[in-house]
Amino acid sequence: MKVAGLGFRREVTLASLRDALAAAGGCEGIAAIATVSDKAEADALRLLARELGVPIKPVPAHVLAGIAVLTQSELIKEKFGTGSVAEAAALAAAGRRARLISTRTVSQDRTATAAIAEGDGE
Template sequence: MKVAGLGFRQDVTLASLREALAAAGGADGLAAMATVSDKADAEPLKQLARECGLPIKAIPADVLASIETPMQSKLVTEKFGTGSVAEAAALAAAGPRARLIATRAVSQDRTATAAIAEGDGP
């Protein structure tokens, strides 16, 4: 099961989310998209999920905080307790033995990040 994790700022656009996902490897073969719970209802994310025909998995912030990620953002660590929301969300949603197959990719405007993990599922 492959899952794309997405992290993004409140003012993100659909185009920025698309760009980050494409930079991480694209939507082909994905089973779902994942992000932190409080952002799962963001309209640009819902639009992208509809375009790709994928469900959105909302991951609680405390779950993300328990996941170590290769990429480390000081700002993200201070706010969420993990180095990358995109990487942590992808890993959490892909299952307990998940591994990253694409580390965090960032949109040019720096408002969106995406990472892809593969695992056995929840």
């Protein structure tokens, strides 16, 4: 199962989410998108999920905090306990034995990040 993890600012647009996902490798084969639970209802995210025809997998912040990731943002680490919401959400939602196939990328306007993980979906 291939999952796109997304991190984003409150003011993110659909175009910014698309841009970050494209920079991470695109939407081909994506079975779900994931983000921290408190942002799972964001309008732009819901529009992207509908556009791609995939579910949104919310991941509680305390789960993200326990996931080791490859890239590190000090601001995100202070807030969420992990270096990248996008990477941690992708890994958590992809299931056991998940691995990153694309590390965190950032949209051109810097309001969204995306990473892609692949796992067994369980």
